[in-house]
Structures are given as structure tokens and as C-alpha cells.
Amino acid sequence: MAAEPIRKPLPEEESGAPSQSESPTSKRALRLDRVIHERARLAIVSALAxxxxxxxxxxxxxxxxxxxNLSVHARKLExxxxxxxxxSFxxxxxxTEFRLTAEGRExxxxxxxxxxxxxxxAKAE
Structure with missing residues (x-):
């Protein structure tokens, strides 16, 4: 299974202003860290935290x-x-020993x- 590509945010995503067709909540969801958001990578980072x-x-x-699967996702995080x-041997x-970096913890x-x-x-909407 191929890993999902990392995409650059659209200009309207960077501005933070919601489009007419999207709620403010869905707009915020687009700005999630896609590297961590994937289930296996989130699990790896959480376990290492x-x-x-x-x-x-x-x-x-x-x-x-x-x-x-672990190799692919760990490589993406690395x-x-x-x-x-x-x-080592x-x-x-x-x-192979994995550690969460300071950047990863942040x-x-x-x-x-x-x-x-x-x-x-979402509760407020």
C-alpha cells in the first residue's frame, strides 16, 4: 500500500478564512498535520511519547x-x-531503536x- 502524498496547503487554507461551502470546523480540519494524522503514524508517535x-x-x-507497514510509516516520521x-546489531x-524527537513531541x-x-x-456550531 502506497503512503499518502504530502500536499502543500492551498492559499485559502493558509489564510484560515473558510470558503463559502465549508464550515469553519471543516476548514480547520484541513490544516491537520497529515504526517501524524494517519492512523499508524499517530499510533507510533503516541507510543513513543x-x-x-x-x-x-x-x-x-x-x-x-x-x-x-511499520517500516514505511516509521520512515515517513523519520x-x-x-x-x-x-x-545496530x-x-x-x-x-532498530526508535525515539520521539523534540520536534516530534511538539x-x-x-x-x-x-x-x-x-x-x-464542532460543539459550538
Missing amino acids: ANESLSFTELKALLDVSDG EAGYVSAEK RNRMPH ALNRYVAHMEALIQA
Whole structure:
């Protein structure tokens, strides 16, 4: 399964002004961090936020995902600077340890705050 492409925001999305056909809440939803918003990546970032580090094997078991799925999503997070991966060998076997970066923690905090604001805005509409 191919990962979703990261798209640049449209000018009207950056301005924050809702279009005539969209509510303010749906407009805010368009500005979600698409890197974190995907289910598997949100799960990875959340798990790493709760732990100092997790190995590939630990994350795979915790999230119940395939090797390939975890690899693709972890790479996306690493490319975004949200996760660091340290590769080594233990008993001649490859070992990858993941950590949430400061940038990743900030992005998760922004994402959670954004989701809370969306919920509050939806309640107010």
C-alpha cells in the first residue's frame, strides 16, 4: 500500500478564512498535520511519547502491524524529523531503536491541541 502524498496547503487554507461551502470546523480540519494524522503514524508517535524508546519488535507487537507497514510509516516520521531511528546489531541480529524527537513531541502536542479545538468548535456550531 502506497503512503499518502504530502500536499502543500492551498492559499485559502493558509489564510484560515473558510470558503463559502465549508464550515469553519471543516476548514480547520484541513490544516491537520497529515504526517501524524494517519492512523499508524499517530499510533507510533503516541507510543513513543509514552516511552523513552521502543525497538522495532516492540512497536510491531504493540501496534499489531506488519514489518513493511511499520517500516514505511516509521520512515515517513523519520523523514519529517519526528522520530529518530538508531540501527545496530545485537547478537548478530539487526536491531532498530526508535525515539520521539523534540520536534516530534511538539508536533504531537500541536496535533492534540488542534483536535481538541476542532471538538470544541464542532460543539459550538
